[in-house]
Amino acid sequence: MMGGFAIALQPVNILAALVGALVGTATGVLPGLGVLGAMAVLMPLTFYLAPVSGLIMLSGIYYGAMYGGSTTAILLKIPGETGSVVTTLDGYEFARKGRAGPALMICAVGSCIAGTVSIVGMSFFMPALANLALKFSSPEFCALAILGIITLVRITSPNLGQNMLMVLLGAGLATVGVDAVVGSTRFTFGTESLALGFDLVPIALGLYGVSELLNVAQSSTGFPKAQSVALREMIPTREEWSRAWPAILRGSGIGFLMGLLPGPGSLTSTFASYGVEKAIARKHKSEFGKGAIEGFAGPEAANNAVATSALIPVLSLGIPFTPNVALLLGALMIxxxxxxxxxxxxxxxxxxxxLASMYVGNVALLILNLPLVSMWVRLLRVPQHILIGGIFVISIIGVYSVRSSAWDLIVLFLFGIVGFVLRRLKFDLAPIILGLxxxxxxxxxxxxxxxxxRGDLTIFFRRPISASLLVITVLIIVLPALYKLYRRRRMRGYESTV
Amino acid sequence: MRHIAASTVLGFAMAVTVGTAQAEDYPTKPVTLIVNYPAGGGSDAIARSFGKALEKELGQPVPVENVAGGSATRGVTAVVTAPADGYTIGIATNSPLTFAAHTVEGLPWGSPDTYDLIAGIGSLYNVLAVQPDASYTNLEELVAYAKKHPGELRVATVGGGLNQYLWDQFTASVGIETQIVPYSGDADGLAAFLGGNTELVELTWSGTKPHIDAGKAKPIALFGPERLDNYPNIPTFKELGYDITTTSDYVIYAPKGIPAEIRGKIQSAVGDAVKNDADLRKALVNRGIVINYVTGEELKPRFVEMYENVGQAKKKGN
Known part of the structure; x- marks a missing residue:
């Protein structure tokens, strides 16, 4: 490990970490511009660097983007990356109370802490954790997905039916196009555009970005007035810190574990973290959805922890579970x-x-971003119609750049309208993304x-991990109902004795 | 009347001169290389290395454009429908060109007659491996075991494309019954195999190799024309008596109707890049690709045969 630091602290590698973190933050901040695209474009550059320097730069982009995605989510309610969708719930509301600076600062520090927790975990437990990841196979994912959907639909609004409907809508949209198992096409009506399916990026940006634009454009008050933020309001208060840090630590732990598993860890970990924070909240429960610190500090830490721990399966098994780390693997192989x-x-x-460079990179990210916080917040002083218009243009470029498809632009606008209508009807949008x-x-x-x-459904109950996950799911559904029933009985019993 | 005839002849002559002049000067602007996978994957990395090598040969920038989606058919569509002027070419493998062509609806292309194969640059072999503690240690024992226990062996592979096609061909020719578990890529399939969920794994050599090196997977045989130089102990299916040598071939292709002179220039540039460019060769070898330059003319019969075989298999399946 000391040898590792000797390598990481070479000037060229520190520079690589800084450049990577800067580019990553920028792609994270600009909606639609994917971290994957940025990494792919910069990858040829790394051929000329030593292997370690190249990797350091690429992973800098990767975790820079995870942090950067939160900035627009907090300031404008437009997630820069899908991992920041949850942050729009409370981060934006918190910023609207005039606390945008502290929100960004909490995210910056939280990202750094999460990265560090994840790296420490990785240094000590890498070989053991790799084998844990292999214990999770298809039946376990299936059970985990059911558990995830059941618990996560409850978190954003109390209306379970509405949320379930939105999840099903998202899941339904995802079935259009080429089927991932045998490669046949579904619900395409013989058209090539539908054979493409619905990509996550245009839908997420449409639902959030474009619908926000429509929302602002039609509101009777016109564009909200640019806010002015005094510099001394940049720093979180002591009370804000004391609420944020336990959430950051919990989020880091959740993210670390979810990063080990295949699948969309950066998104699911943020939902899971939000769910946990809301479930264990006591005093501030009513604040969730209206700007609870825990509601964005935890999820933002979680997606940064995922960015790091997702490297474990790659480094210890050579198996990449997400496209981003697959790209790192590609860089190694080249x-x-x-x-x-x-x-x-x-x-x-x-x-x-x-590993050592990731410590360095995380610190670099923090040093880079703390001064930037005041710059981002000053962005809010820019008249909103210019700001949102600019974001809109960048979204279009970003969406088109993913697969050079005009169809994706149609999807972007279509879901802008869908998002606008659903917001009017007071539906929550996050469950659609979750379903998708x-x-x-x-x-x-x-x-x-x-x-x-071979067609036997009992496999779910014969494997210990999937069986326990399913039991937990059942308990989560049944227990609150039983509890209610029990309370009603007691109430009735009480009445009858009176 | 003679005037008209004369001017027509003159016009033709001019058109031909202009045409040749364009072909002689080719390329005068950047040549776009379309890859049918998103930025960041294995094929994208190969495309970018290839684009860099081709840049040196052509003396013009070769920007890589990712046109992904639709089972990797969209990139092919983008190439096939581009102007046939030599400024848009594509890189792809035979898998989408011959498999997805049958499964994806509404494509403006199909058989290898509908596009122009320019050259093949190399092949990726598939390998069959078993759990290191399995009771069978070679193909003969494996077949004997499978015959005694029909349907019991599960094989992790990728569904719907070349991987499954190879396995179906093998099991049909030897007359055994196994359970295919179709995953969506090397990563998923290997994770399932390493976690002990399947008895066999049949995936690309480049994906499986590190686990063979680590002793976590025991190689049985290769789907390829000959043994690998670095691993001379792994036999091929062919020498064991099963003539299945289909490999995943990386090809350079273009829309139909490129002027012959320009096509020739592209072909020789590809050939020089593949044969002489050290960086490209290194990138290909590191990806587990067996470099083998062949012209499109040599390659086409193989593509036609595979396209037709897959089509027949699909018809039978339905």
Whole structure:
């Protein structure tokens, strides 16, 4: 590990970390411009660097983007990355109370803490955790997806039916296009555009970004007045800190564990963290949805922890579970290094150098971003019609850049209108995104499980991990109902004795 | 009347001269290389390395454009429908060109006659591996076991494309019954195999290799024309008596109707890049690709045969 720091603290590597973090933050802040695209475009540059420096730069982009995505979510209610969707719930409301500076600062510090927690965990437990990840296979994902949907639909609004409907809408949209298991096309009506399916980026940006624009444009008060924020209001109060840090630590833990598993960890971990914060909140429960600190501090820490721990399966097994880390794997392979179970013993310098550089990168990210906080907040003084217009243009470029498809732009506008209408009808939008992401995970895992068990459904109960997950799901559904029933009985019993 | 005839001839002559002049000067502007996968994947990395090598040969920038989606068919559509002037070419593997062509609806292309294969640059082999503690240690024992326990062996592979096609061909020719578990890529399939969920794994050599090196997977045989130089101990299916040598071939292709002279220039530039560019060769080898330059003319019969075989298999399946 000390050797690792010696490598990471070489000037060229510190520079690589800074450049990576800066580019990453920028792509995170600009909606639609994906972290994947930024990494891919910069990857050829890393051919000219030493393997470690190249990796340091790429991973800098990766965790920079995870942090940067929260900025527009907090300031404008437009998530820069899908991992920031949850942050729009409370982060934006908190900022509207004039506390945008502290919100951003809490996120910056939280990201740094989460990254550090994740890296420490990684340094100590990497080999053991890799094998844990292999224990999770299709049946477990299936059970996890059910548990996830059941618990997560409750978190944003109390209206379970409405949220479930939105999840199903999202899951339904995800089935359009090419089926992931056997490659046949579904619900395309013979058209090539529908064969493309619905990409997450245009839908998320449409539902949030474009609908926000429509919302502002039609409101009778016109564009909200630019806010002025005094510099001394940048720093969170002592009370705000004391509420934020436990949430940050919990979020880090959740993110660390979710990053080990295949699947859309950065999004699901934020929902999970939000759910946990809301469930355990006592004094401030009523604040959730109206600007609770825990409601964005936890999720933002979670998605940064995921960014780090998702590297564990790659470095210890050579198996990438997300496209972002697959790209890191590609960068390693171009350099002639074969990631796999032998990487740690054959190239310890690379693994420890990368880990140490992540400490350095996290600190670099914090140093870079604390001064930027006041700059971002000053952005709010820009008249909103210019700001939102600009964001709108960037969204269009970002969406188009993902797959160079005009169809995705149609989807962007279409879902802008859908989002606008749903907001009017007081529907929550986050469950659609959740359905869109978890729906395909569930379907794929379910179908794989059926193949694995040769059609036997009892496989879900014969495997200990999936069985326990299902039992927890049942308890979550049944317990609150039983509790209500019990209270009603007692009340009645009380009445009858009186 | 003679005037008209003369001016027509003159016009033709001019058109031909202009045409040749354009072909002689080619390329005068950047040549777009379309890859049918999103930025960041394995094929994208190969495309970017190839684009860099081609830049040196052509003396013009070769920007890579990712046109992903639709089972990797959209990129092909973008290439096929581009102007046939030599300024748009594509890189793809035979899998979307011959498999998805049958499954995805509404495509403006289909058989290898509908696009122009320019050259093949190399192949990726598939390998069959088993759990290290399995009772069968070679293909013969594996087949014997499978015959005694029909339907019991589960094989992790990727559904719907080349991977499954290879396995179906093998099991049909030897007459055994196994349970395919279709995953969506090397990563998923290997994770399931390493977690002990399947007895067999049949995936790309580049994905499986690190686990073979680590002793977590025991190689049985390769789907490819010959053994690998670095791993001479792994036999091919062909030498074991099963003539299944289909590989995943990376090809350069273009819309139909590119002027012959320009096509020739592209072809020789591709050939020079593949044969001589050290960086490109390194990138390909690191990806587990067996470099093998072949012209589109040599490659086409193989593509036609595969396209037709897949079409027949699909018809039978339905």
């Amino acid at each position: 350099q002639g290094i074969q990631p796999g179970p032998l990487l740690l013993s054959q190239h310890p310098d690379i693994v420890w150098g990368l 992401v978890i729906g395909p995970v569930f379907e794929k895992a379910f179908r794989e499980t059926i193949f694995l068990s």
